[in-house]
Amino acid sequence: MKRKYTAAAAVTVVATLSLAACSGGSSDQPSATADNKPVTLTMSTWNLANSPEFKTLADGFHAAHPNVTIELKDYDAAQYATLLTADLAAGTAPDILTMKNVTDMVTFASGGQLQDVSDVKLQSGIKGAASYKLDGKQYAIPYRIDGNVIYYNKDLFKAAGVPDPDGSWTWDDYTAAAEKLKTGLKTAGSAALPAYLHGWNALVQNFATAQVPASALKGDFGYMKPYYEQALKMQDGGLQLPFATVTANKTTYQAEFGKQQAAMEIMGTWYVATLLQQQAQGAADKFAWGMAPVPQRTSKTAGTSNTPITYGDPTGFAINVKTDQAKTAAAKQFLAYAESQEAALTLAKIGITPALTDDAVVKVYFGQSGIPSDDLTKFAWAKQKIDPQNPPSPKTATLNTVLSAMHSAIMTGSESIDKAISDAEAQYKNQVG
Structure with missing residues (x-):
């Protein structure tokens, strides 16, 4: 985004x-x-x-x-x-x-x-x-x-007694870490949630499209179902704010992570400059943080010996x-x-x-004051495979409208995953032929 x-x-x-x-x-x-x-x-x-x-x-x-x-x-x-x-x-x-x-x-x-x-x-x-x-x-x-990465609060992970991400996480690993954080943060007396998922539909749909991989332009969206099952499991388990709360309250991803309301957040690398600036100005809390690759569909693309797949x-x-x-x-x-x-x-x-982003660029980028310089953060920022968020096609605008409505229907629970996907497929094919 x-x-x-x-x-x-x-x-x-x-x-x-x-x-x-x-x-x-x-x-x-x-x-x-x-x-x-x-x-x-x-x-x-x-x-x-x-x-x-x-x-x-x-x-x-x-x-x-x-x-x-x-x-x-x-x-x-x-x-x-x-x-x-x-x-x-x-x-x-x-x-x-x-x-x-x-x-x-x-x-x-x-x-x-x-x-x-x-x-x-x-x-x-x-x-x-x-x-x-x-x-x-x-x-x-x-x-x-x-591209998108996991931002994580090292101080909250430490307080919860949960190991930092190691770059090898699948989506199941991400959910399991969130469950451990929920228990550990509560024990530590922290009100922070394990994770934050912003309201953008791309944060579910585009990971599916990039990591399956698939083409949403074909009008078949069934491959997104496992990603929605994971997102709903996180939401229903109290591991992140409900979508309805995020949209109704116009919650910002800057405040959720910057004010330590969430221990993890998946967001674009543009947030680095904002977080550094807000921490320097006092608009965000000062805490130790890092970046890790986004969770992967399977272990085949996870780990620092591979190239994690994200989108942007x-x-x-x-x-x-x-x-x-x-x-x-x-x-x-x-x-x-x-x-x-x-x-x-x-x-x-x-x-x-x-x-x-070659080695010389990485060195300069991580020479900025306040930015983490650990190896995993550098890897997550520089070595990811970035799949297009918006495929260059005259159909893309229609596709985005249909998928946004599908996302809202699923995440608010107004329709089941299967029903919302089926309705979206029919709507898209009716509009683009």
Whole structure:
């Protein structure tokens, strides 16, 4: 899931770009334009005041290409897709379009509003690029991707007398650990619950899709049943807050883990920067914590000798189809820079999870003050296989609507798992044909 922001209405901001020499830039890359004439690009962003990644990338690229100026056009995050769609229709959209959601890429590419950027060479080891392919063409280049991990409170585990995760957990192991935590926390006099499951349907459904593996686009959702059985077992056993409570009270995952209301929480790696900031500012309690791989379907993908399977979507950059040829050349150079190791290192320094996570990036990322540096945390963050949360297809928007309703029906108990799945399958096939 992408982080949700609140911001003012769209406003253009010119980035305060560094005029640093190119010694730290991409000197091995060709110049953005053959004659080095000044070029001004515009780029869409959201919540610019609290999202330093955009200016960081603009500054880094400018250092390598001083003739290129990037102006950042900031949009209201809550209405980002709507406002950007309106600007595209009016012919006033920026040259570089940040893809906040994969579904936006599908909509814009299907409407002929994005350039084919298949000629931008992908870095070896880059994650999330496949999510931006449609009909065999690459329409955006990822610069960051956030997979899900287990966040766990080491202090609460210790108080409960339960061993920390070791990276080998299946979903049965996860549930068993939660049951031990329930007993141990009660004995220790703690009111914390063993775990917290946020209300997003992806936190059940997408693990099933990634780990089975399966394709929800086919309209057969029966493979999700074991994952719902596990989620309901946790809920009915008092191991996590009920879904109805979470949705009715608008419970936040930041408060549940940050204020030590839950000993474990499965959430995206974007939460790291938030947790560090909240602990530093006093909005979250200070306690020892770590990350572990998400539970696996079987032991075949569990353990640090394997690659744990999780899910998540990238964030990336695309190019407006109406951008002229000279600006397109510079924009493609920016896309290439944004996925480079150089850019990944600058993002890691500010707590962003880059789409490229090699050993050098891992070292920089875990050099941040306050972040755990144990081997399991590093492994969970860097070595996971991230399956797409939103498959790039025109059917994805309909699929998400159907699956969200199915999730609510199951988790509130208004329908049995079998009935809810059957109804969702019928609804989906009726809508997409």
